[in-house]
C-alpha cells in the first residue's frame with residue numbers, strides 16, 4: 001500500500017499527554033470530539049489545518065507516557081495516514097498496531113515540515129518528493145505485522161479466535 | 167543457562183523455555199482497567215459481543231475521576247459498573263484508591279502475570295510479578311481470553327548499594343536513574359533492581375522504583391520476592407499468597423548498571439520531562455504555588471509519615487497550597503489511626519479522597535497559567551496537571567513537605583540537620599501497623 005501526503009513535523013519526546021491531553025479526559029468516550037484536540041499541546045495548528053492523508057513525523061521516543069490507546073486512535077481518526085519517527089515508546093507502538101495505525105521507524109532528520117512524502121508500507125521505502133530522496137524504514141516484527149495486516153488486534157482475534165503470531 | 171526474573175516468570179506462565187527475544191503467549195493472572203481506559207476496552211468487547219471475563223482476576227478501578235466531576239465521566243463509570251456486574255469482573259469503587267496501590271495491596275502475588283490499562287502497572291513488579299501497562303484493546307482481549315502475547319524482554323540489572331543519606335529516598339534514586347539513562351534508556355527492556363540497598367529497602371520504597379520503571383521506557387520493573395515481600399503480604403492478610411521469586415545467579419543481563427546511593431542528593435525532575443532531573447541545589451529557591459503529596463508513586467503510609475514528620479507543628483507557606491491524597495482507603499484509614507491527617511490539616515493542607523487526585527489534570531487542583539507545582543507524582547509532562555501553561559516539578563515526599571513550609575523548593579536535609587542540632591524529636595510517636 002502506498003500512502004501519500006504532506007508532513008507535519010514534531011520534535012522528540014512527544015508524550016501521550018501532548019497527543020491526547022488529560023484535560024479532555026471527559027471526551028474519551030466521544031472519540032470524534034476528542035480527535036479535534038489531537039496533538040493540540042504540541043502544535044495548536046495541527047488539528048484544524050491538517051488534511052486527510054497527512055503524515056505525522058517526529059524524532060525519538062514518540063508516544064511516551066500513559067497507556068491511553070486513545071492517543072493512536074485519535075491520530076487515526078483525524079485522518080493521519082502514518083506516523084514516522086526515529087523511535088517509538090513501547091506501549092504506544094503496540095497500541096498503534098492494535099488499532100491499525102501504521103508506524104514507520106526511520107531516520108526522520110531529512111524530512112521537514114510541509115514536505116511531500118510517498119510511503120510504501122510493503123517495501124518500507126519512503127520517497128521524499130520535495131527533497132527528491134529515498135529513505136528506508138525498519139521493518140515491523142512479524143507478530144506485529146500479522147496483527148496490522150489483519151486490521152488490528154480485534155479483527156485478528158475475531159479471525160483466528162486466538163493469537164496467531166508466527 | 168540462568169534466567170532473569172522476567173524470563174523465569176514468562177517461562178512458567180507460557181509453559182515454554184522463554185528467553186530474551188522470544189515471542190511467547192502467557193497466561194494472564196490479573197487484568198486491570200482504570201476509568202480512563204476501561205470504557206474503550208469494554209466497548210471493544212461489546213463489538214465482539216463478549217461479556218464474560220476469563221483472567222483469574224479481572225478488575226475495574228474507578229480512581230482517575232473519583233468522584234466524577236462531569237456527566238460524561240459519570241456515564242463512563244456507569245458503563246464500567248454495569249459491565250463488571252454482568253461479566254464477573256471485580257469493581258473497585260471511587261474512594262477505594264488508585265489502581266496500582268489497590269493491585270499490590272489486594273490482588274497481585276509474586277510470579278503473576280499482570281496486565282493493566284495503565285502505564286504504571288509496572289508498580290506490581292516490586293512483588294516479583296511480571297506486571298506491565300498496555301492499551302485498552304490488549305487488556306480487554308487478555309481479560310476475556312485469559313492470555314496475552316509478549317516479546318520476552320532483555321534485562322538491565324540495576325545493582326544498588328550503599329546507604330541513603332538522611333533526607334534522601336527511593337524517589338530520589340529512581341529520578342537519578344532516569345536522569346542518567348534517559349526517558350527511552352530502557353525502552354522494551356526489563357529493569358531488575360537488586361543489591362544490598364534493595365534487600366534492606368521497605369516494600370513501600372521498592373514500589374516507588376518499580377512504579378517509575380516505565381519513565382525510562384521499560385516494560386517491567388522487577389524486584390525479587392523475599393522476606394520483605396512476605397512481611398508485606400502478611401500485613402495485607404495474604405501471607406498464603408507469598409512465594410519466593412528470584413532470578414538465577416547466572417542469569418544473563420544485557421547490561422548491569424551500578425549505583426552507590428550514598429552519593430545521591432535529593433533530586434528534582436524539572437518540567438517538562440521526567441528525565442530532566444538535577445540535584446536539588448539546581449532548583450533551590452524556586453517559588454512553588456502548589457505542593458501535591460500523593461499518587462501511585464508516593465501516596466503510601468511511609469510517604470505520609472515522612473511528610474507528617476516534617477510538617478508536624480508547622481504551617482504551609484502563606485501562598486503555597488498543599489494537597490494530600492492517600493493512595494488507597496486502607497492508607498487513609500491508617501493515616502487516620504496514626505494521627506497523620508490531623509498534622510496535615512493543622513499544617514494547612516487539604517486532604518482529598520483516595521484516588522489519583524490532581525495527578526493527571528482531570529479534577530482537583532488543576533493549575534493556573536504559569537503556576538508551579540511540586541509533586542510527588544511520576545510525570546511532569548506539559549499539560550499533565552490540566553494546564554499546558556503550568557509547570558510541574560517532581561520530588562520525594564520529604565522535599566515536597568519541606569518545600570510547602572518554605573514556599574519554595576527546599577532541601578529537606580536542611581531541616582533534618584537543624585532538627586538534629588536542636589535535638590528536637592520530630593516524629594509522630596506511633597508506629598504503623600497492619601496493611602500499609
Ligand code: SF4
Pocket residue numbers: 230264265266284286461462463521522523525526543544
Ligand atoms: S496516580 Fe497518577 S500516575 Fe498513578 S495511576 Fe493515577 S493518574 Fe496514573
